[in-house]
Amino acid sequence: MMSDQPSDADERRAGRPVICYPNDTLPPFDRSFYLSARDGAELVTRVVADPRDAASFRVDAGQFFRIMSVDGPQVGDLNLWNAHDLSERFYSGKTRALHGTHVTEGERLWSSFPFLRPMATITKDTLGWYGMDAFGGSVHDVIGTRCDPYTGNLLSGSQYHHCCHSNLTRALADATDLSLAEAETHVHDVLNVFMCTGFTRDTGQYFMKASPVRPGDYIEFFAEIDLLGALSACPGGDCSAEHSSNAAACYPLVVEIYQPRSDRLAGWEPPQINGYDRSHGR
Numbered sequence: 001m002m003s004d005q006p007s008d009a010d011e012r013r014a015g016r017p018v019i020c021y022p023n024d025t026l027p028p029f030d031r032s033f034y035l036s037a038r039d040g041a042e043l044v045t046r047v048v049a050d051p052r053d054a055a056s057f058r059v060d061a062g063q064f065f066r067i068m069s070v071d072g073p074q075v076g077d078l079n080l081w082n083a084h085d086l087s088e089r090f091y092s093g094k095t096r097a098l099h100g101t102h103v104t105e106g107e108r109l110w111s112s113f114p115f116l117r118p119m120a121t122i123t124k125d126t127l128g129w130y131g132m133d134a135f136g137g138s139v140h141d142v143i144g145t146r147c148d149p150y151t152g153n154l155l156s157g158s159q160y161h162h163c164c165h166s167n168l169t170r171a172l173a174d175a176t177d178l179s180l181a182e183a184e185t186h187v188h189d190v191l192n193v194f195m196c197t198g199f200t201r202d203t204g205q206y207f208m209k210a211s212p213v214r215p216g217d218y219i220e221f222f223a224e225i226d227l228l229g230a231l232s233a234c235p236g237g238d239c240s241a242e243h244s245s246n247a248a249a250c251y252p253l254v255v256e257i258y259q260p261r262s263d264r265l266a267g268w269e270p271p272q273i274n275g276y277d278r279s280h281g282r
């Protein structure tokens with residue numbers, strides 16, 4: 001039930017928003033460095049995430065990786081870990097706080113505490129033209145979590161095994177020597193690649209709509225540190241109707257990894273971990 005309004009309700013609502021984290025002090029996006037590194041880079045690995053399944057891949061610091069739509073519109077759920085320490089993983093919440101609800105070229109995927117450094121930089125996004133639509137929807141969100149069997153069970157009592165959460169769990173277990181139960185604890189909130197989402201303006205609810213992605217579209221990243229990645233081709237397909245079932249048309253996603261010419265990375269080094277001293281006031 002709606003609470004009673006105070007007499008100065010309109011005045012309180014009229015307060016102007018202030019950006020929480022002005023990001024003009026972040027390390028700048030050095031476009032010419034990334035363009036030069038990408039020019040002439042050689043394809044070294046190609047991995048396919050089958051529909052309603054996930055694939056893992058390893059990317060060395062200084063390589064590029066590209067996630068591509070191939071046979072039809074399909075969204076992907078991406079997890080990233082430091083290849084040498086799974087406790088450093090992609091932090092979608094802080095990436096959202098720093099860059100906004102959706103990410104595109106020039107923005108970074110940040111890692112968890114206490115590391116908080118760029119894991120990957122988005123160097124190319126063929127859906128960058130989409131911008132923000134009339135519904136407040138945009139592409140490549142860091143607001144969703146990942147479709148999972150627990151929420152499905154909570155809402156409808158289902159036992160569905162090919163949600164992105166389970167796909168990512170299997171992929172990580174296969175890529176490491178972890179059991180499924182151990183691997184599951186490392187699966188985290190994702191970058192929703194190609195997914196078109198937003199919040200409804202009236203109720204603030206998370207919505208999805210048909211992804212504008214088409215075969216040939218891609219998003220490309222520069223790996224700032226050595227990465228282990230896992231990508232799930234979501235059972236929601238283009239996410240125009242539903243997920244967490246086998247109802248939607250689903251297509252594979254391709255990950256390509258590119259090795260730059262060594263001279264193009266001269267002088268470049270992976271970013272240091274965060275400089276906070278971790279004494280926490282003691």
Ligand SMILES: [Zn+2]
Nearest residue numbers: 147164234235
């Ligand atoms: Zn999913």
